[in-house]
Amino acid sequence: MAERGTATVSSEDLAAAAGVNSAKLRKDLSHLGSYGTRGVGYEVEYLVYQISRELGLTQDWAVAIVGVGNLGRALANYGGFVSRGFRIAAVFDADPEVVGDDIAGLNVEHIDELEAVIKRRGVSIVVLATPAVAAQEVCDRVVSAGVTSILNFAPVVLTVPDSVDVRKVDLSIELQILAFHEQRKAGGPLMAVDSQ
Amino acid sequence: MAERGTATVSSEDLAAAAGVNSAKLRKDLSHLGSYGTRGVGYEVEYLVYQISRELGLTQDWAVAIVGVGNLGRALANYGGFVSRGFRIAAVFDADPEVVGDDIAGLNVEHIDELEAVIKRRGVSIVVLATPAVAAQEVCDRVVSAGVTSILNFAPVVLTVPDSVDVRKVDLSIELQILAFHEQRKAGGPLMAVDSQ
DNA sequence: TAGATTGTTAATCGATTAACAATC
DNA sequence: TAGATTGTTAATCGATTAACAATC
The missing domain is CATH 1.10.10.10 (Winged helix-like DNA-binding domain superfamily/Winged helix DNA-binding domain)
Structure with missing residues (x-):
């Protein structure tokens, strides 16, 4: 309007x-x-x-992305963030092959720099786009660096202190919800909730 | 357990x-x-x-991905789907440059084949990972091909008939929710809901 | 002043939970 | 038979909504 x-x-x-x-x-x-x-x-x-x-949309927020696979790249290149007050302030990866690469105008930094860069650039939100096995360890480091807001794309449930907010985007669950409704539609009236 | x-x-x-x-x-x-x-x-x-x-997790579902940018590639390569009964049955793109490429073992097909391939392979769920401007048009074609379940990653609100289920994954909204809580945490007791 | 529409009260509705009869 | 635990009833709680006084 x-x-x-x-x-x-x-x-x-x-x-x-x-x-x-x-x-x-x-x-x-x-x-x-x-x-x-x-x-x-x-x-x-x-x-x-x-x-x-x-x-809180009138403020600007510094966001860091950890993990520069296809998903991390997709997130870094996603234009919708900037217009909504989110600035990608850093991009990290553990693979020396990709460290130093340029992703969406940002230099990929080594995961060893995580704590120092988060503090230096005032990062307050971290996006985890790592493989599942690495997610908890990275999460622990990010939390100990003082970050209290995490968006998790890795398919694992993260353990964090109560003071930390984690939101999880689980692509399989999204598909499962669609499949559930699809099954209902296909089954029709024979598949009422009460039927055995 | x-x-x-x-x-x-x-x-x-x-x-x-x-x-x-x-x-x-x-x-x-x-x-x-x-x-x-x-x-x-x-x-x-x-x-x-x-x-x-x-x-509906005991069934197998054929899924098609439209749009083979970073996000589409990330989705195609995501291992979590298969184990949960979702089989990527087709991958489409409009760009002749990527049509014919191999993504996660699948041949990228031209968007012109959309309707035919959906019907031939019994695709019942479509994942939209196209640019925002293309999403509604692809959506319309997918719906007219008989698909009634859509997972939308494009940052647009799709218009569909009531019989079609759309789930939207909006990355900006996820960050906004985190930012909201972050602001609350930072503001502390001075920022109660009732305060002006 | 008459009409419109907010902000809020009170009623309604549905979801959550305590309690317990059924039963393994 | 005694203890444990489900499935369900009835009570409680909170969220939604109708209604309306306040007021532009």
């Missing part, structure tokens, strides 16, 4: 666009503060700003 | 391992059927089989 230049919007219209109930939308927005005007609605630009601020 | 050879397990132990309430765990399992034994617990192997069957 901001891109289309809409000036104000009602909770009713916003809720319809989001596919939720308008009372719920108003209640959720009220958690951020009282940014609407009774009888008028919400000013789009102002609401975008307030939500962005609340979500 | 199955890998460790555990024969039976109580709902209490299973719930502790999963980090949920044991009553909830029993209630959830009861939706699948009555697979426990009172006074004894659940037989691990049997429960694994029943859950796998319910989730």
Whole structure:
């Protein structure tokens, strides 16, 4: 709506666009503060700003990627990050063959530099794109360097202190969820939940 | 537990391992059927089989990947799929430069072959790893070829009929969620939800 | 002033959990 | 038979939503 230049919007219209109930939308927005005007609605630009601020999108974040296989390269080259306030500040790998390579304009650094570079460049989010076997060890080092936010693509469950947030992107689980629904569709009414 | 050879397990132990309430765990399992034994617990192997069957993991699924950039290559080479019943049956790209290349043992086929190959090989799940601008068009073609399950990595919201399931993996959103919590941690008690 | 729409209260709904009869 | 543990009922809890006073 901001891109289309809409000036104000009602909770009713916003809720319809989001596919939720308008009372719920108003209640959720009220958690951020009282940014609407009774009888008028919400000013789009102002609401975008307030939500962005609340979500931490007005800050810039330095991100490091560990592991420069196909996935690491794909992530480093993904343009969507920069526009959303994420700056790839470092790229690491253990393989001397790729250390020194240029990936998306960044020099691949050796994993030995991990702690020093994280601290020097103020990296606060680390993306793990290593092989599964290396993930926990790298995770431990990253945590001891003071990082408390990790995005894990390695197919392992990481053990971290409670103070550290880990999000896991598990490609197999995504496919499994699709397969589950696919099976349901194919089975049709014969496969109700209750059937044996 | 199955890998460790555990024969039976109580709902209490299973719930502790999963980090949920044991009553909830029993209630959830009861939706699948009555697979426990009172006074004894659940037989691990049997429960694994029943859950796998319910989730559709005992079947094999043919998957096609469209787009052979870094991400498409990473997906094609990801070993975790095969072990979970997903077989990469085809890999497509629009670029004549990469058509004919070998990716993870598969011949990259031209996007023109999309519909024919999907039907011939019984592909039921398609992974979109195309650039954002191409995603909707490829999606439309895939849907008209009869595919009803799509995993979308392109940073666009796809429009599909209600009968089609789309799951979206949005890397920026994953980072945004981490950044949100990071901001909260950094702000500390001064940044309670209610504060203005 | 009349109409519109927010922010919030109170009612409703569904999910979680404690408790326990059934039963191995 | 005594102890253990499931499957399910009923109570509790929290989330969603209808309704409406506040107010632009």
